[in-house]
Amino acid sequence: MEKNNLHVVMFPFFAFGHISPFVQLSNKLSSHGVKVSFFSASGNVSRIEKMLNPSPTTQIISLTLPFVEGLPLGIESTSDLSPASSELLKVALDLMQPQIKTLLSDLKPHFVLFDFAQEWLPPLASELGIQTIFFSVFTAIATAFLTVPSRLPDPKRVPTIEEVKLPPLGFPQTSVTEMKTFVAQDFLYIFKSFHGGSSVYDRVLTGLKGCSAILAKTCNEMEAPYINYIKDQFKKPVLLVGPVVPPPQSDVLLDSKMSKWLDQFEEKSVIYCSFGSETFLNDDQIQQLVLGLELTGLPFFLVLNFPSKLDASDELKRSLPEGFVTRLKGRGMIHTGWVQQQQILGHISVGCYVCHAGFSSVIEALVKDCQLVMLPFKGDQYLNAKLVSEDWKAGVEVNRRDEDGYFSKEDIRNAVEIVMVEDDEDEMRKIIKENQKKWRDFLVDDNIQQKFVTDLVKDLKAMAAP
Incomplete structure (x- = not known):
């Protein structure tokens, strides 16, 4: 096959946590001469245009979302919807099959890379x-623990909390054994049906069983036991593209006000804390978090976000402990809304990242040489935290109460101190720092990361060859 003959369609779910990995993969593939046609709802196109690298072989194809009762017109990604309303995007997707069929008939790509919600594809x-590739934006551990056939031998029965706490039959012998009760409660969401549609578990399993191959955003170096288990469960090719490390934004400078504030502090002394744009803490969680950061005695930069219908500044004032802002004047910065995360993490004074353990955040922290403290809040984040803290021993997970996930200010302080307080006698801290460095070296090795993409393109060409 000629280099420019390979043509793939990218079709992620309408959530930017899913769109972003598809964009990152598109940029990697287009740099290797692959033609990319990127599908998304028209309301997302302008934002995607800013994320995709300009290339004569890349195009965005705007999709028309059908009318669905209860889904606001013009709202076409989960970022502007409540979790309940977001379920209606799956209803809209299911109604788009004729539109997708027409587009694919015209484009005739070699492959469609699709997401968890399009099991009909x-x-x-x-x-x-046309061949189909299920591109999983989640870690292999998340797929292996939650969405394999062995998880639910009787597909008509919803599992119990006690069953979901345990790994599925045949799960590899690793550090991951049993999840806490509050985590299993969260996992039960994927087995529920909304608006008469299939559950997330059914969608994922049908998609994984029906596709030509599975593509995972990971590698054997990181997750070999889980990758091998997935291969055994689905008996089909599992392609690997590596962690898809985003390129450094070396030409983008940090906002001068934030840079000036961070410049005051010693190298690697500042805690940066953020949970992304779609994770919202309740008042008690915010209070324990900020009081815990205060207890560390270290400077910190905290980003808190609130649902879009609320006034962020009012919510922030209401949720913080009385007198907190005055007490921390100069030592703590609290911000709402978008920030230049890569630039903040890359600042010389930032040494620790407290995050929700979304895998992109984990990779960012390691690349920027920040210690990791993980406080997961939903889904795959809990399993990512187990992978990093227990399998890799390259970060710390905040301790939580079993039944409800409660954490105290002391739990926050204790987790941060493990990675941030110098103690030559602390063996665990030494192990974590050594492993954090090992993974950073691996992730910033451009030859290794490039080879993942080169090998993937070879695999795709071999599959596409007549």
């Missing part, structure tokens, strides 16, 4: 002679 594409 493999048979539709197969009719047109």
Whole structure:
């Protein structure tokens, strides 16, 4: 095959936590001469245009979302919807099959890379002679623990909390054994049906069983036991693209006000804390978090976000402990809304990142040489935290109460101190720092990361060859 012959369609779910990895992969593939047609709802196109590298072989194809009762017109990603309303995006997706079939008939790509919610795509594409690849934006550990056939031998029965706490039958012998009760309670969401549609578990399993191959955003170096288990469960090719490390934004300077504030502090002394744009802490969680950061005695930069319908500044004033801002004047900065996260993490004074353990955040922290403290809040984040803290021993997870996930200010302080307080006698701290350095060296090795993409393109060409 000629280099420019390979043509893939990218079709992520309408959530930027899913769109971003598809964009990052598109940028990697287009740099290797692969033609990319990127599908998304029209309301997301302008933001995607800013994220995609300009290339003559890359195009964005705007999709029309059908009318769904209860889904506000013009709202076409989860970032502007409540979790309940977001379920209606899956209803809209299911109604888009004729539109997708027409587009694929015209484009005739070699592959469609699709997401968890489009389980109807493999048979539709197969009719047109197009191969499908389920691109999992989650870690292999998350797929292996939650969405394999062994998880639910009787697909008509919803599992109990006690069953979901335990790994599925045949799960590899690793540090991951049993999850806490509050985590299992969160996992039960994927087995629930909304608006008469399939559950997340059913969608994922049907998609994984029906696709031509599975593509995972990971590698054997990071997750070999879980990758091998997935291969055994689905009996089909599992392609690997590595962690898809984003390129450094070396030409973008940090805002001068924030830079000036961070410049005051010693190298690697500042805690940066953020949970992304779609994770919202309740008042008690905010209070324990900020009081815990205060107890560390270290300077910190905290980003707190609130649902879009609320006034962020009012919510922030209401949720913080009385007198907190006055007490920490000069030592703590609290911000709402978007920030230049890569630039903040890359600042010389920032030494620790407290985050929700979304895997992109984990990778960012390691690349920027920040110690990791993880406070997961939903889904795959809990399993990512186990992977990093227990399998890799490259970060710390905040201790939580079993039944409800409560954490105290002392739990926050204790987790931060493990990675931030110098103690030559602390063996665990030494192990974590050594492993953090090992993974950073691996992630910033451009030759290693480039080879993942080169090998993937070779694999795709071999699959596409007549």
